[in-house]
Amino acid sequence: MVQGIVNWSTELNEEWLQNYVDDWVAFYRKHTKDGEVASYIPKLQEANPHHLGITIIGNNGLEISSGDVEIPFTIQSISKVISFIVACMERGVSYVLDRVDVEPTGEAFNSIMHIEMNQVKKPFNPFVNAGAITITSMLNGNTSDEKLASILNMLEKMLGYRPVLDVDIYESERDSSMRNRAIGYYLLETGLLESDLNITLETYFKQCSIEISVHDLAKIGLILANDGFDPQRNEEIIPRQIARITKALMLTCGMYDASGKFATYVGVPAKSGVSGGIIAVAPPRVRDEAMPFLSGCGIGVFGPSLDDKGNSVAGIRLLRHIASQWDLSIF
Ligand code: GLN
16 A cells, blocks of 8 residues: 655656555445445445446546446436536527526425525526436437537536437436426426427437446546647547636536535546546646646546435545645636
């Protein structure tokens, strides 16, 4: 086990970093027992709670993967990042932000109470379910498959391949969706939905069931770390202004009602999902001393055992460790 204070100026070679990450994945894997896999979507309960994996893709071309990185999982709430980006690109930022606010809630992601309590009649932000369902209703297309295609097209541009749905998870989610339907009906009553309720909800369940890997999450993180530019293909994928707003939302609202703690203790924009995925975005930083990934990186984490807020329990601790050791914080 690598322990103690590390002098990074002498330890920046790839092999040393790989060993370092391997050691800490093994260490934090033990923390998976402190949480539980999500059960409110029955099919998610089949995940192995001991899984923990991480991929880091650097602007400098360095890529490090460790742990259970071969296990596919569903994107869940992380899809809200993609649907928000797509809606802003299709409709324009001001159109979207006129209809969904950008304030953290301090409430659970699927809270119904806080939508009704909001004086301004719009959902608090695009990452709580009320906001995400409203955003999904704005996507181009007349059917759920057409709307979903907007999201898959964006993922294909980001990842270089077109992801597929996990049909079992989709059906499980659709068949256990009472709360999301309740939120949907509330949005319908307040006139916030821009498409038919059933089409919107079907799209939302499908977008949450897109199958993804830890490497995919790291790649999306890398693009966001570069303000929407893909350094590997030398191509702008997301307009800079939209990428920046997305990162601000990830920092303030991305980890549900634990976003303040995550910003304080980890200090980078991030977004989690109930299947145990997390995207973390570490932009380039200016430091005098040598540090790993100084020029910025995207990080993907997968660990289905969740804490009481619905975030990967071991994944957060691993990220906190790495971010503090590598000084990744944007603050
Ligand atoms: N599909 C899940 C839901 O809507 C996504 C929630 C999440 O990942 N936090 O309940």
